[in-house]
Amino acid sequence: MTPPRISGGDALVRALVAHGTELVFGIPGTHNLGIYRYLAEHDVKHVTPRHEQGAGFAADGYARVTGKPGVCLTTSGPAVLNAMTAVTQSYSDSVPVLLISPGMPLRHPGRGNGTLHEVRHQSVALEAVIGYSNRVQSVAEIPLAVAQAFAHMTSGRPRPAHLEIPLDLIDTVEKASEVPPVLVAHPPADAVTIAAAVGRLNAAVRPGLIIGGGAKGAAEEITALAERLGAPVVATANGKGTFSERHQLSIGAGLHHKAVAEFVAECDVVIAIGTELASTDLWNGPLKFPGDLIRIDVDPAQMITNALPDYRLVGDAQATVTALNQRLGNAKTSEDATKRAERWQKLFRKHARAQGAPWLPLVEAMQEVLAPGAIIAGDSAMACYYGTLSNLPLEGPASFLYPTGFGTLGYGLPAAIGAKMGAPDRQVVALHGDGGVMFTLPELATAAQERLALPVIICDNGGYGEIRREMVDRSEPVHGVNLPGVDFVKVAKGLNCHGLTVDDEDKFAIALRKAFTADRPTVIHVMGDLAGA
Known part of the structure; x- marks a missing residue:
């Protein structure tokens, strides 16, 4: 033709x-x-x-x-x-x-x-x-x-x-001739390496899993693997929700907590799936693996970056974990495994709650309202990385959208718009600080134009709170970080959105619940102690 x-x-x-x-x-x-x-x-x-x-x-x-x-x-x-x-x-x-x-x-x-x-x-x-x-x-x-x-x-x-x-x-x-799409294969790691990893896992006494953003296509398979091994699971920011944080084997999300380093040190085998093990997730230096490390990653170069594994499974996460499950046989989650996971959960939550204490009332109010499968599109804001990351349990892949590696400001609101357009039946929330939201605040008009029932939560601590804290920690003058207050409610209404200000968790929960059924976006301007100010 x-x-x-x-x-x-x-x-x-x-x-x-x-x-x-x-x-x-x-x-x-x-x-x-x-x-x-x-x-x-x-x-x-x-x-x-x-x-x-x-x-x-x-x-x-x-x-x-x-x-x-x-x-x-x-x-x-x-x-x-x-x-x-x-x-x-x-x-x-x-x-x-x-x-x-x-x-x-x-x-x-x-x-x-x-x-x-x-x-x-x-x-x-x-x-x-x-x-x-x-x-x-x-x-x-x-x-x-x-x-x-x-x-x-x-x-x-x-x-x-x-x-x-x-x-x-x-x-x-x-x-111009049509060029059909290329059918891309997603193969597992090679059979010899898988067999060797299975042999090591069969001998494991204290296994553990770390899952990253590269694991989100293998949620069901990873759940089956954790249950077969009786292995507690921790997740990175981009891996959050892939393994349900309501599962009895889930420790939580956020690799930077002291509890994670201690958990990894206790494991005789750790399986890291689709994670860079990078400083943007770890914060406090690299993890040490006294036991064996099995890495599953589609990127051969990443396989040997940040941590050298004992077993290198280069392949698609879903296909590779499926192959492991087929060779490992029946599930063996035991009462001992559950008790081990509970012990690490308690320690993790202690650290997470201590770090996120100023935002816990906000997080608990969100937890009360959010349905299973809800999506949080967060900015690089204290309410996100100290508050929700490790203290708000989520379930489902891609339930926590966060600008981890590059660390941009202004990500949450437009990312939430894209997420809601892609998953209209799921609850989607944009979560910002008052400094970062100014980078992309005009996108409220976009969300309003599309008539999205999108709650946009703005935690107002009077500027760039994290940088202010770092200046204080360095015993240096605090300047350039305290921003004049913005009337976000007036801005919201001027851009054809709903808007209101709240300063306690009961009013916040009511506002959030109402926002999910609204005819347009709702800006919820959070002030005072509830914002972590």
Whole structure:
């Protein structure tokens, strides 16, 4: 069959649809209008955030919750650079997001000529930061480039990708053949290494599991593995909820607590699944493994980074854990294993509650209202990493969306929008501090436009509380961190949202419950002791 003659914009949207894209987050601009004209024609839903960084964070939240690549569409120059922070966060946390932007024309002068949105080496800049950028050279190449980008994002360790289309190609009409999606295999680790690991696990007396973000596709299999081994489980921030925190073998989420280091030291075998074991999770230095360490990771390089394992199972988490379960046989969770888990739970909770004490009334009120499967989209805020991470039990993969590795501010609200668009039947909450929320506060207008029943909790401690604390700890002058108060309720109403201020847990619980059934987003401005101030 003769390939049809279509424009570059049409070829792009057709290729996205062929790869299952149903939703795009982006902002129209002069250079990408030839793409936008085809979104509606091909029934692709579009959401317009108020800033390109918000578009990238929304695509990230969507990808984490659905397991499918999120798509962010910007125009060239400042727009794609605005989105760079978001896709760098996606890179850091291994999230598949496709960032699409126009670029300068094919024959644009090497030193530039002052064209609108001109950036020298835009694609090179993205390549340097996220490791993958492809600038196409013809309309015919666009379907291939989309297929290559999706293959990159869905094979091995998930990572974002950037696709640049020279602006003169977007309206150029040429022949373009469809390129079907690549069927990506997700194999287990090699059989010899699995057999060796099974032999060691069969001899284990005090096994334990550490699960990270790379484990979220293997929730059922990991639950079966923990029960077969009678192994208590701890999770990283990105692994939180993959193993239900209401399970009798769950110790909790957050590797930085003293109890986790002590638990790991007590284990004769630890299985670490889909985790970097990085300082952004550990905070207090690397874990020591006096017993044997079994690592399961799809990334061979990560397998030997931060901790050298005794058994290296390079493969897909779900497939590899399935293979382990098949060889290990029947479950052997015993009363002794349950008592061992309870002992570590108590110690973990003691440490977590001590660290999160200022936010416990808030967390307990949230726990009262949230349904099973609820999603918390948190910012890099004290209420998140001291409060909810280790003190709010969640269940279900991708139930805690948090900017762990890169540590951006402003992530929670736009990520919550993306999560709610991807999982409309699940409760979704955005949780921020009063400093970080200002980075993406205009995205309230986006959530209102989409009529999302989204609670947006803003814990107000008068500025950048964590940095203020660090200044005090260093016995240095406190400056630049105390911010004038913002009337978030007035801002919310001005952006067509509901809004109210609360200062005790009973009023907060009532407000949160009501927000889940509202006709639009609700900003809950938390003040006083309830905010950890």
